[in-house]
Amino acid sequence: MSLVSIEFIGFVIISLLLYYMIPKKYQWIMLLVSSISFYLIGGTTAILYLIFTTLTTYFAGRLLGKCNKEDKKYADIIKKKKRLIVLVTALLNFGILFFLKYWNPVADMINNTLQVEKISRLELILPLGLSFYIFQSIGYIIDVYRNKYDPERNVFKYTLFTSFFPQMVQGPISRFDSLGNELFSEHKFSWDNLKDGIQLLMLGYFKKLVIADRAAVVVNAAIGNYTEQSGSVLLVAMILYCIQLYCDFSGGIDVTRAVAKMFGITLVDNFKRPIFSTSLTDFWRRWHISLGSWMKDYLFFPMSMSKPFVKFGKFVRKHIPGKAGKILPVSMVTFIVYFVIGIWHGGSLKYIAFGFWNGILITTALLLEPFFIKVKQKLNITDKNKLFYIFQIVRTSIIVLIGRYITRAPRLLAVFDMARITFTNFNLSNVFDGTMMNFGITVTDYIVIIVGTMIMLIMEAIDEYGVGTKKILEKKKVIIQWILLMISILTITVFGICRGNYIASEFIYKQF
Amino acid sequence: MEKLIDILKDLRPDIDIECQSLVDDGILDSFDIVTLVGELVDTFSIEIGVEDIIPENFNSVDAIMALINSKA
Incomplete structure (x- = not known):
């Protein structure tokens, strides 16, 4: 069901x-x-x-x-x-x-x-x-x-x-x-739990039915036929895939938590606004939190604290002086953990490559941290610098996007093909010359995706930097809260994709 | 205690040694904790097991010191 x-x-x-x-x-x-x-x-x-x-x-x-x-x-x-x-x-x-x-x-x-x-x-x-x-x-x-x-x-x-x-x-x-x-x-029974549950349920359905399933139509059509696309179209399709994946998975978790909430049961959250991640490590702390936390407690710590690794750590610290000697053994375990997270997603080579991609980047970043600190000091950049903060978010988003190329490609070798097409045959005009209309959705659908994503991002920004959408909503009169709920139900009924030619698709993470 | 503070400052130069929620506030992450444990094992000649890796044991300098003393 x-x-x-x-x-x-x-x-x-x-x-x-x-x-x-x-x-x-x-x-x-x-x-x-x-x-x-x-x-x-x-x-x-x-x-x-x-x-x-x-x-x-x-x-x-x-x-x-x-x-x-x-x-x-x-x-x-x-x-x-x-x-x-x-x-x-x-x-x-x-x-x-x-x-x-x-x-x-x-x-x-x-x-x-x-x-x-x-x-x-x-x-x-x-x-x-x-x-x-x-x-x-x-x-x-x-x-x-x-x-x-x-x-x-x-x-x-x-x-x-x-x-x-x-x-x-x-x-x-x-x-x-x-x-x-x-x-x-x-x-x-509590009306508050019911109201909170329905609000979260609507948010989940909004993400899934209004945004994710609409984006999925373009993503499947464009990437399913990737050899015939230009680089710019592929890039747009991949950005849409990132939006789809986030809305699909976090929307699904919202539905799960919402239903539990109606029974008075609070489930752990699985997302903490990954769009605002400042590094790949930070991203994995915010994305699929319960899996990351499981890996930390039941794989990372036991491996790091196991006798062979403790012995190895002592050996390395003795022979490699400085910070590198201290962090090398733990970096190795970190690499293994991210590699396992990669293959958790599936048995094909592309997931192994995805594990390598994350493991290598995170391990390298850990080992090079002292160097980066020195560079930052020389350039007089502090963590409070807003431009640097934005740079970190953009950099992380690009790294995550490249990772998504690996997992969304039909097979591993196609990743290189898709990357080649993106870089060598970009042809930006294809995004605006009507090519995007060949993928099964209309201009209105694209507008719905863009507006829907903007609404979601604004809500996430309020949660990240402000008092939080829930608190703002709670300050409103109960009648206004219920009216807003009715509007959201209406929006999903009108714009939800389980109508016309489209059929609501299964959740992506169901296969994992 | 001084040895421990030196190790912590070496690990995280920005650390506030008065802080009572080093783990809960994300100042020490899992990576730091494992590196810290490696240092503690070497410096204090103790054995720390995976079952000791709980936030309460690493949330403050006093808590870490108590852990070291319990293993000595």
């Missing part, structure tokens, strides 16, 4: 009515029933994977909990046992994820390289939300391993944690200590 469908809205309304009508102590059961129903509507086989992950991580959590309470006299044996539990559970679950997600892309890669079909493709269907709930569950068992909290004893409550329906499509990847409390506590 798509998050942008009428069926979904109907499903949420029915669930909400039942949720607030039944005694509060049973609310979590209602959420579980809704979540399982939501999953079953999407297909019956996929739920077996969800059950597998839920049960393996539930029992692993219980075993780890028991180990945490065992006599400290046997600390070494207990630690080994705990590590084994985490290792086996992680291997089983990531094994499934790798198999379903990477078997066919890797088979294609090998067969294409060898020009013979050495490995057969399989009829595999990626279950809804697989990578999101696996990451979430593995995070849970690592937290229990670290004795951060006690494991959940009730298997049904734990199932709700892994299957909570709003975040099944594209995350965010939540933590048990925050989401668990939200899911299992009793929630009174």
Whole structure:
């Protein structure tokens, strides 16, 4: 069931009515029933994977909990046992994820390289939300391993944690200590929660249906046929793709958080206005925050603090004096983390290249930081310099745009082709001579995209530099808030792309 | 304590040693923390595990000192 469908809205309304009508102590059961129903509507086989992950991580959590309470006299044996539990559970679950997600892309890669079909493709269907709930569950068992909290004893409550329906499509990847409390506590109906939820829902639908799906029409048509475009058209299509991707993903997360909010549940945010990032590192702190935070806590820190890396760090610090010696080992781990984030997106070579692109740039920036500081001092530039700040934002946007060329190209080699066309056959006049009208949308649609993006950027700027749009809205009279809400519903109904020749497309991050 | 302040100033010359929310305010990021841990391990001959990497242990000079003392 798509998050942008009428069926979904109907499903949420029915669930909400039942949720607030039944005694509060049973609310979590209602959420579980809704979540399982939501999953079953999407297909019956996929739920077996969800059950597998839920049960393996539930029992692993219980075993780890028991180990945490065992006599400290046997600390070494207990630690080994705990590590084994985490290792086996992680291997089983990531094994499934790798198999379903990477078997066919890797088979294609090998067969294409060898020009013979050495490995057969399989009829595999990626279950809804697989990578999101696996990451979430593995995070849970690592937290229990670290004795951060006690494991959940009730298997049904734990199932709700892994299957909570709003975040099944594209995350965010939540933590048990925050989401668990939200899911299992009793929630009174609140008009404020409902109003906040509907406002966020409308913002999400605005981003997705008014901007992203409209931009998608141009992006698919232009890049699908990239060899026939000039550089300027490709560049415009790629900028539209950046807008589409942001509106699609952050819009989807808005819908997810909005629905949760209506149930009285606050989910972690996944975005912090990435358009205002001043560096690529800053961008990754603001984009898909829950994945970055997962990688930091469960990959970056454990790797950096592992014995081999600590030993390596000591060795490097001893032999390479100065700042470089201090940061080289951590830079290497940083590179690995960004490389993993790259391949998290998919099994094709272009995602490996995307991982390299991010990893190399961020690692180089870290290693060259002392040099950049000296240059800035010589040029008398401080971080408070506004022009420098704007330069940083523009520079980061260009770096991100190049990264998007890598992920949006049909395949890795096409990236070089697209870059070549952009630089060698720019032909700016093509943007204005009617070529852009050949991609399935009209001038009005382009105006809607531009105006919609401007509205969104103004709202983000107010959130970034001002008091925040929500606070401004809250100061208005309730009646005005509801009128504005009605206007936004009307805008989405009129300008939303689920009409005429267009069909609302699936969320891009659903495939990840 | 002085050794620790020297290490912190070397890592982040702009650091305010009175600050009580070094991690929460984003003054020390994950990269700084791992670099700092490497320095602490060398300087104070202690072992710091991944389970010690929580914001509360790095939010202030006093908190970091308490962590060092607990490992000594």
